[in-house]
Structure formats: structure tokens, C-alpha cells
Amino acid sequence: MNNDRLIEVTKLSRVYEDGASKVTVLESLNLSVERGEQLAIVGASGSGKSTLLHLIGALDKPTEGTVLINDKDVHKLKPKAQGEFRNMNIGFVYQFHHLLPEFTALENVAMPLIIRGTNRDQAYRKAAALIERVGLTDRGTHKPSELSGGERQRIAFARALANEPVCVLADEPTGNLDHATALKVYDLMCEINQEMGTTFITVTHDLELASKMQRQLKLEDGHLMAIE
Numbered sequence: 173m174n175n176d177r178l179i180e181v182t183k184l185s186r187v188y189e190d191g192a193s194k195v196t197v198l199e200s201l202n203l204s205v206e207r208g209e210q211l212a213i214v215g216a217s218g219s220g221k222s223t224l225l226h227l228i229g230a231l232d233k234p235t236e237g238t239v240l241i242n243d244k245d246v247h248k249l250k251p252k253a254q255g256e257f258r259n260m261n262i263g264f265v266y267q268f269h270h271l272l273p274e275f276t277a278l279e280n281v282a283m284p285l286i287i288r289g290t291n292r293d294q295a296y297r298k299a300a301a302l303i304e305r306v307g308l309t310d311r312g313t314h315k316p317s318e319l320s321g322g323e324r325q326r327i328a329f330a331r332a333l334a335n336e337p338v339c340v341l342a343d344e345p346t347g348n349l350d351h352a353t354a355l356k357v358y359d360l361m362c363e364i365n366q367e368m369g370t371t372f373i374t375v376t377h378d379l380e381l382a383s384k385m386q387r388q389l390k391l392e393d394g395h396l397m398a399i400e
């Protein structure tokens with residue numbers, strides 16, 4: 173066992189079959205991610221970046237291959253155990269925030285804690301601290317529709333961090349933001365990585381944003397490769 177290794181992806185393949193047609197998106201892909209790393213994955217539209225994140229986060233099943241997180245084969249877990257493992261270990265952030273519109277920012281961030289069984293006072297205290305950490309102390313009582321796009325993504329990160337996951341998987345987290353705001357969100361990810369030791373794997377089309385992360389890989393023809 174390698175204590176520094178958090179994620180080990182081995183010979184991962186994903187083939188979508190639709191009747192007679194077959195689309196091979198990932199083909200025998202390998203990836204090791206160390207605890208506390210910042211990794212950016214770039215690649216053309218349709219190259220399989222979201223597919224890879226979904227497989228790492230056990231939101232989709234591989235056609236072949238394994239994903240170990242903390243030495244646990246996430247695709248071998250039974251559905252209930254898999255859901256619990258995901259909630260405890262992985263935070264997700266998407267291009268569109270997926271915050272619940274009828275709840276305030278504070279309630280959205282507290283939600284994963286309450287679902288996990290944390291008592292309400294503790295959950296709200298922790299949510300408030302996370303909202304402060306992402307620089308939005310005075311926005312806790314606002315609903316998502318009352319926040320800017322950048323603020324919504326900050327709240328989405330705060331929510332993803334609520335259960336102190338070992339890893340955050342971010343799929344085009346700034347795809348909907350202007351460049352200056354996107355850069356600030358990447359700065360926030362780097363700061364949180366330094367402070368909390370959270371591993372970040374982020375997918376982006378933007379090489380400048382990718383360069384903010386410690387390591388960059390390109391997904392092409394089903395494989396990951398170094399960027400030339």
C-alpha cells in the first residue's frame with residue numbers, strides 16, 4: 173500500500189453501446205492521483221472528461237477496469253455502501269451549480285451534513301464557517317437566484333466541502349463564468365487545497381485555468397497523456 177496514493181485507476185474502459193453502434197470513450201486508461209494533489213484534465217469536447225469523472229466518483233460503471241480510492245474498489249461496493257462512501261469521501265462540483273433554488277446558501281451548504289445525520293446547530297455552524305471561507309459571509313441568507321454566477325459556484329464548492337471529502341471532482345466548474353471570475357474560483361481551489369489538503373481533480377477546456385493546478389493531463393483517444 174502506498175500511503176501517498178489516493179486514487180488508482182487501472183485499465184479503465186467505457187464503451188457506450190446503443191443497438192448496433194458502439195462508442196469507445198475510454199480505453200484501458202491508467203491514472204494515479206496522490207493525496208493532496210491538484211490535477212487538471214483537459215481535452216476536446218466529447219473526449220470523455222465527464223465520463224472519466226463519473227467513473228472515478230462511482231456515478232457510472234466502467235465496461236472494464238478498476239478505480240481504487242483509499243485502496244477501496246469503488247465499483248465493487250454494494251449500492252448503499254457505495255452511496256455512503258461517495259458522500260463521505262467525494263465532493264462534486266459541476267458547470268451549473270445544482271444548488272436547490274428554494275433554499276438559502278446556508279441551507280444548501282448545510283444539507284449534506286444534515287443528510288449525514290449531523291445535528292442542525294452543528295451543521296449550520298459548519299456551513300457558516302465554510303461560507304465565510306469562500307468569502308461570502310454576508311450572502312448566507314440569499315437564495316441561489318439572488319447570487320451572481322461566481323458566488324453560486326463558490327457556494328457549490330462550500331457545499332462540496334461540507335463533509336470534508338478527501339477529493340473534489342469538479343467538472344467544468346467555471347464553464348459558465350467570465351475569465352476573471354473563473355481565475356478567482358481556481359485561486360480558491362488552490363487555497364483550499366493548501367489549507368485543507370483536499371485533492372482536486374478538475375476538468376476544463378481552458379489551458380490557462382488548467383495551468384493553475386499543479387499537474388495537467390490531456391484526454392485524447394481514450395487515454396491520458398502529458399501536455400506537450
Ligand SMILES: Nc1ncnc2c1ncn2[C@@H]1O[C@H](COP(=O)(O)OP(=O)(O)OP(=O)(O)O)[C@@H](O)[C@H]1O
Nearest residue numbers: 188189195197215216217218219220221222223224
Ligand atoms: N449515455 C451515453 N450514451 C452514449 N454515448 C454517450 C453517453 N454519454 C456520453 N456519451 C458519448 O461519450 C463521449 C464522451 O462524452 P463526455 O461527456 O464524457 O465528454 P466530455 O469530454 O466531457 O465533453 P464536453 O467537454 O463536451 O463536456 C461523447 O462522444 C458522448 O457523445
